[in-house]
Amino acid sequence: xxxxxxxxxxxxxxxxxxxxxxxxxxxxxxxxxxxxxxxxxxxxxxxxxxxxxxxxxxxxxxxxxxxxxxxxxxxxxxxxxxxxxxxxxxxxxxxxxxxxxxxxxxxxxxxxxxxxxxxxxxxxxxxxxxxxxxxxxxxxxxxxxxxxxxxxxxxxxxxxxxxxxxxxxxxxxxxxxxxxxxxxxxxxxxxxxxxxxxxxxxxxxxxxxxxxxxxxxxxxxxxxxxxxxxxxxxxxxxxxxxxxxxxxxxxxxxxxxxxxxxxxxxxxxxxxxxxxxxxxxxxxxxxxxxxxxxxxxxxxxxxxxxxxxxxxxxxxxxxxxxxxxxxxxxxxxxxxxxxxxxxxxxxxxxxxxxxxxxxxxxxxxxxxxxxxxxxxxxxxxxxxxxxxxxxxxxxxxxxxxxxxxxxxxxxxxxxxxxxxxxxxxxxxxxxxxxxxxxxxxxxx
Amino acid sequence: xxxxxxxxxxxxxxxxxxxxxxxxxxxxxxxxxxxxxxxxxxxxxxxxxxxxxxxxxxxxxxxxxxxxxxxxxxxxxxxxxxxxxxxxxxxxxxxxxxxxxxxxxxxxxxxxxxxxxxxxxxxxxxxxxxxxxxxxxxxxxxxxxxxxxxxxxxxxxxxxxxxxxxxxxxxxxxxxxxxxxxxxxxxxxxxxxxxxx
Numbered sequence: 001x002x003x004x005x006x007x008x009x010x011x012x013x014x015x016x017x018x019x020x021x022x023x024x025x026x027x028x029x030x031x032x033x034x035x036x037x038x039x040x041x042x043x044x045x046x047x048x049x050x051x052x053x054x055x056x057x058x059x060x061x062x063x064x065x066x067x068x069x070x071x072x073x074x075x076x077x078x079x080x081x082x083x084x085x086x087x088x089x090x091x092x093x094x095x096x097x098x099x100x101x102x103x104x105x106x107x108x109x110x111x112x113x114x115x116x117x118x119x120x121x122x123x124x125x126x127x128x129x130x131x132x133x134x135x136x137x138x139x140x141x142x143x144x145x146x147x148x149x150x151x152x153x154x155x156x157x158x159x160x161x162x163x164x165x166x167x168x169x170x171x172x173x174x175x176x177x178x179x180x181x182x183x184x185x186x187x188x189x190x191x192x193x194x195x196x197x198x199x200x201x202x203x204x205x206x207x208x209x210x211x212x213x214x215x216x217x218x219x220x221x222x223x224x225x226x227x228x229x230x231x232x233x234x235x236x237x238x239x240x241x242x243x244x245x246x247x248x249x250x251x252x253x254x255x256x257x258x259x260x261x262x263x264x265x266x267x268x269x270x271x272x273x274x275x276x277x278x279x280x281x282x283x284x285x286x287x288x289x290x291x292x293x294x295x296x297x298x299x300x301x302x303x304x305x306x307x308x309x310x311x312x313x314x315x316x317x318x319x320x321x322x323x324x325x326x327x328x329x330x331x332x333x334x335x336x337x338x339x340x341x342x343x344x345x346x347x348x349x350x351x352x353x354x355x356x357x358x359x360x361x362x363x364x365x366x367x368x369x370x371x372x373x374x375x376x377x378x379x380x381x382x383x384x385x386x387x388x389x390x391x392x393x394x395x396x397x398x399x400x401x402x403x404x405x406x407x408x409x410x411x412x413x414x415x416x417x418x419x420x421x422x423x424x425x426x427x428x429x430x431x432x433x434x435x436x437x438x439x440x441x442x443x444x
Numbered sequence: 445x446x447x448x449x450x451x452x453x454x455x456x457x458x459x460x461x462x463x464x465x466x467x468x469x470x471x472x473x474x475x476x477x478x479x480x481x482x483x484x485x486x487x488x489x490x491x492x493x494x495x496x497x498x499x500x501x502x503x504x505x506x507x508x509x510x511x512x513x514x515x516x517x518x519x520x521x522x523x524x525x526x527x528x529x530x531x532x533x534x535x536x537x538x539x540x541x542x543x544x545x546x547x548x549x550x551x552x553x554x555x556x557x558x559x560x561x562x563x564x565x566x567x568x569x570x571x572x573x574x575x576x577x578x579x580x581x582x583x584x585x586x587x588x589x590x591x592x593x594x595x596x597x598x599x600x601x602x603x604x605x606x607x608x609x610x611x612x613x614x615x616x617x618x619x620x621x622x623x624x625x626x627x628x629x630x631x632x633x634x635x636x637x638x639x640x641x
Contacts, residue, residue, distance in 0.1 A: 003618040006568055007587040010482075011548055017477040017490070025494035029469050032501055033462035089487060093494045097502070212532060253528065260491075 024090050031301075084270035084285055088263035091283070095303040096256035101249045103203075104337055109153040109160055109350075110249065111342075113334040115278060117147040117170070119327045122183070142179035143320070144169040144188070145328070152198065153341050153350075158421060160198040161341050161349035166190055172321050179320075197349040202227055204247055206254045213260035220261065226417075234265055235289035241265075242296045245305045248335055255303065262296075271295060276307035277329035288313045292327070307331035355422045358383050362426040362433050376414045376423040376442070384409040415439035451514035455507045465504060469497050472518050479589045480522055484533050485548040492529075496522045511598065519589050520599035523581050534573045541570035564622060571621035579614035586611055 017025075104110050121143040147167045154160035168190045171177040180186070204227055210216050221237055223229050228244060230236045241262050245255065262268060262285065271284030274297055282297040295309040310328040312321050321327065341350050358380035359368045369389060373379040383389045410427035415434035417424060423442050426433055431441035451468060458465035476496055481489035499521050500514075507517060526533070540546045546569075572580060578600075585596045593611075597604040 003568070003615055003622060004587050006565070006622075007572075007583070007618075010565065010568065011546065014478065014481055014486075014549075016474055017481070017493070018486075021490040021494075022473060022477075025473065025490070025497060026466065026469055028494055029497045029501060030463065030466055032498060033458070033465055085487070086490065089491045090494065093491045093498070096495055097498050211528070 020086065024086070028090065028094070084268050085263040087270055087283060088259050088268075088285065091298060091303045092256040092259035092263070094301075095259055096252050098252045098255070098302060100251055102337070103249060104154070104156045106156075108337050108339055109155050109341060111151070111153050111334070111336050111338045112332070113149065113151045114330055114332050115147060115149055116330040117145040117277070117328060119143055119172070120146045120169070122186070140179065140183065142171075142176050142183055144171050144176060144180065145326075146189075151342075153338065153345075154198060155350065156203075157352055158198070158202055159350050159352045161345050162196045162198055163342075163344065164194045164196075166192045172325050172327070175320060193344075195344060195346045195349075197346050197351075197353075203249065204228070204244065206250055209254065211253045211257040213257055213264055216257050217261040217264055233289070234267065235287050235294065238262065238265060238268065238287035238296075239294055242294070242305065242308055245296070245298070246308075246332060248304060259303065277309055277326075277331040278307070278333070280306055280331075282306045291316050305332060352421050356380060357422060357424045358389055359424065359426045360389055362428045362437065364424070364437055376425050377412050380412055380425040381409050384412075414442035416442040450512045452507070452509045452512050455504050455514060456509055458501075458504055462501070465501050468500070468514055468518075472515055473497065475515065475589070476518050476522050479519065479584075480526065482548070482588050483526060483584065484529055485536070488529060488532075492522060492525045495525055499525070513595075515589075516591060516595040516598040519585060519591060519595075520601065523585070523599060526581070527577065530577050537569050537573035541566045541573060567621055568618065571618045574621075575614055575617060579610050579617070582607055582610040583614040583618075 121141050146169050149165045149167065151163045152160060153162075166189050169188045171180065204225075209219065209225065217237070219225050220228060220240055221234075223232070228240050230240055241258050244250065245258050250258075265287070267287060269286045269288070271286050273281060274284035274295070276282050276297040281300075283300055284295050284297045286293050286295040288294075291312060291314050293311045293313045295311060297306045297309070298304065299306050308330045309326055312323050312325045312327055314323045315321070316325075316327070353372055354374060354376070356371050356373055356376040356379045357368045358371065359366045361367075367389075369380075369383055371379050371383075380389070411429045412425050413428050413430065413433045415424045415426065415437065416422075417439045424434075424437075424439060426437070434441045451471065454464055454467045458468075473493060477489055477493040480492050480496075483489075484492070496518060500518055503521070507514070511517065536547045540548075572583075575583065581600065582596055585591045585599060586593075591599060593604050593607045596607045600607070
């Protein structure tokens, strides 16, 4: 027996593909073919939309599969459906074949439009209605979802603007509407427009991150990815992956890895075909922790995240809502590259404004003053000279918790972190101060 | 519905009638999946084989109509996709060589997932893990996908002479690893030294 014969014996006689895998792959292909066929009918669309249309429809088939597979394979017994892992790996396959979104070029902005709705709870005391400004103990409350349309324009350097328009609040239950009436039907803000200048919104840098799902999941679980931070726990990991998936500028291979990482999370539930918060059809997966189920809904055609939703997994007494009530949602409606900041941009929008964090001690948890200025060291040195900084140190000295406080401006060191427009300044010497805090030494 | 007999005809036809590309899927999916599954296991094979046909569909306009059989082309696409997972594949092979439990076989409930006590087979696997990726691809396209030299050349877009030399080097390395064993071993049936567990 030669080495080729030996090799041919290795892993020989494995079973063929699972029927559902084969059907999902074939369906993905057929869906793409049909999509290409449809595309031949000219339609008016933006450049961005065209680029999306050029892309595939892939797990449309998976959607169809969810409904038809049991009948196809198991003669209608309906006992077996594709698992959540399989559907998410299908999404990964679709994500991996998407073309990369180009970053904003000079003079361009990454424009996004989304609709978000969060639960707002207002407390009141019926006896104080006549004197609303008088401090009164809250005895009753009403809650409503406050939908808002959020638009952002962000340049490659992170500068840009945001506009938030509030729309008509929605009561979760008839009881909540009655509670609002009982509170005197206070004015519900709607149509209010808020404009902000954004200075230094960071983009997630994936160039050094792994695309192997296990390694990626490990990093996320350890909260070791810059900008991807939160409390421990798998529910938060699910949420953080959702946060990353909404960043459409991420490389296709990385987005695929995110879907595979979700597939590896235990306790993720497949919701199947669902409507997103604005009624579009997608595939839903969910993670429940305590009384809240967090749903992610993605587009079967492109693997893009359509929306997220929080639903009461059981009755939530503090909100007076029954199980199944939607308590918050976000729908991602539009994203494209644009050549301007649009109308109504506030002063300073589109320009990087350097923020400086002056810290009293070499710790990101220490008291700090946040200011603006071109020379971070000079800005903070002035605060030390004026005695603005060091108040905590003086108090600690008074309380005998430290031996002595600095009586003059200490040596200061500037560090850079994940936010391009923020410089962190700490008392201390040399770049080792920055390194110890997980930051980089800031270029002078 | 009748499909064109030759893959090249079906692919050409699919440029004007895209749905016809399903014929290529029907003919070759199982072979592509089997090859990928043997290399990286069932779950990843599901994903990569689906990707292979999506990528092939997107690239069908560039298919050489002089090539009647699409298998080499499809295996070439699959090989390119596998490259992104080479480190994982090597890790699996090393785990197999170290522990005698094959992660790829372990995924199958219906397959006898016994520990492989054959020392020779583990040395073979260890040798595979040490091959440069180009030689590994060439060797396995030959041994597992059963492509001919010219077909491998087509799949990997390299001259046939390069296929020959890569295959020769890869076989030499494998033989050298196995030659550490008694010379007669290569001519015997694979020994089950510790029996199966």
